[in-house]
Amino acid sequence: MVDFPQSTRRNAIDTIAPESALRVRWRRSTELTAKILSNPATVLGFAIIVAMFFMAIFAPWITTANTPDPYQMPRDWGATRMPPGTPGYPLGTTNEGGDVYYGIVWGTRMSLQLSITVVGITLVVGSIIGSLAGFIGGKLDEVLMRIVDVFLSIPELIFALAIAAILGPSFGNIMFALAVVFWVKYARIMRARVIQIKNSDYIDAARIIGDSKLNIYFRDILPNSFTPVMVQATLDMGNVVLIAATLSFIGLGEAGIAEWGVLVSEGQAGIASGRWWASTFPGLMIFLWALAFNLVGDGLRDALDPRTESSR
Numbered sequence: 001m002v003d004f005p006q007s008t009r010r011n012a013i014d015t016i017a018p019e020s021a022l023r024v025r026w027r028r029s030t031e032l033t034a035k036i037l038s039n040p041a042t043v044l045g046f047a048i049i050v051a052m053f054f055m056a057i058f059a060p061w062i063t064t065a066n067t068p069d070p071y072q073m074p075r076d077w078g079a080t081r082m083p084p085g086t087p088g089y090p091l092g093t094t095n096e097g098g099d100v101y102y103g104i105v106w107g108t109r110m111s112l113q114l115s116i117t118v119v120g121i122t123l124v125v126g127s128i129i130g131s132l133a134g135f136i137g138g139k140l141d142e143v144l145m146r147i148v149d150v151f152l153s154i155p156e157l158i159f160a161l162a163i164a165a166i167l168g169p170s171f172g173n174i175m176f177a178l179a180v181v182f183w184v185k186y187a188r189i190m191r192a193r194v195i196q197i198k199n200s201d202y203i204d205a206a207r208i209i210g211d212s213k214l215n216i217y218f219r220d221i222l223p224n225s226f227t228p229v230m231v232q233a234t235l236d237m238g239n240v241v242l243i244a245a246t247l248s249f250i251g252l253g254e255a256g257i258a259e260w261g262v263l264v265s266e267g268q269a270g271i272a273s274g275r276w277w278a279s280t281f282p283g284l285m286i287f288l289w290a291l292a293f294n295l296v297g298d299g300l301r302d303a304l305d306p307r308t309e310s311s312r
Contacts, residue, residue, distance in 0.1 A: 035303045042299025048292035056109040063102050064088075071106055073098045073258045081270065084277050092277040094266045098256075100281055106258035107282065110171070111289060114244055115237040118178045123233050126186025131225060133187070134194030135217055145191070151184040157243055164252045171254050174244050182236060186229050193225040231301045238293030245286050260286050 036042055055062070060070065075097045079086070082093040084100075091100040129148075133141040151159070163177035197203060198221060206216050241260075247253060248261025255262065260282040267278025 036299050039299045039302065041295045045292040045295030045299065048288055049296065052108050052289065052292070053112065055105055056112045059105045059109050063105050071110060071258050073103045073106070073256055075256075081275055083275075091281050092275075094263070094278040095270055095275075096256075096266060098263070098266065098278075100263065100267075100278055103258040103263045104260070104282055104285055107260045107263065107285065110257070110259050111241045111244075111285075114171075114175055114178075115240050118175055118182060118240045119233050119236050121179045122183040122236075123186055123229060126183040126188075127190045127226070127229055129183075130187035130190030131194045131217075131222060134191035135198060135221060141191070144187070148184045148187050151181070152188070156181050157246065160243055161247060161250075161252070164247050169252050169254060171248075171257060171259065174247050174253060177247075178240055178243060182240070185232060185236075189228050189232055190225060193228055194221055197221050197224055227304050231297055231304065234293055234300055235297035238290035238297075242286060242290045 076093065076099070077097045079089065079093050080097040081095055082089050084090065084092045086092060089099055089101065091104065093099060094103075129144055133144040160174075160177040160181045163180055164173050167173035167176065203216060203220060206220055211220075244253075245259075245261030245264065248259055249265045249268075251265070253259055253262045253265075263282035264279045264286070267275070267280075267282070270276070270278055
């Protein structure tokens, strides 16, 4: 057996390891994608999300009305309560002459903006707080988790309703209220995941060989902690819109904006007299949005959680 010098062996490892690691990552990514796409429900959810993303992106080109504020639904007081199929109003109009089709299309963009903003902010804030609490521990962990417990003791809808009611009817206030409410679940999930990883064998090995705490935190713990919070974020993309629509429906949204909850609220008075379309179409969009992200979230959870496979 030929004994190569230490420098030669190290150069060979440095040359081969990145290629091997890249192949491993590519194989795992391919297997994960195939596993996700093998679930018909997940594929259906992805298809609905893609369709709604295209609707949100191309909203200016698939609607005809031009308004100074595209999120402000145009009114035609000479065409109130028009049924679906009316020329110029394919999905009918509301009691106030609002174009239901226009509201649905631009409402898709508002829902996308709402979901990305609220989930993005809460994911970042909650992950930072939860990971620091789990990694540092001690008094910091105790204080932060007691704050989280206080927030979690109040139902999400009631808490968001109280904040939005205090701030006043506004779409921006609804976004703020939801951001205040949703961050705590990410903090709790991230803390539990970080504690689990922090007590694993490979973290102990990293400490033994002399890795610094910052290096362990950023290189070994954080990259391996985001799976559960990403699944929760996918589910919350639907939950956020559902709760926002609820708040708008009860009068905490901005009147006249192209938002699904506002449309449902405006159209509810006409249901009893047979004018079902003003509430039904935006209500269907809310249902499809929440359903799609829940299907995708469940599919990601099943694909990423090894316990799911072992239980089958």
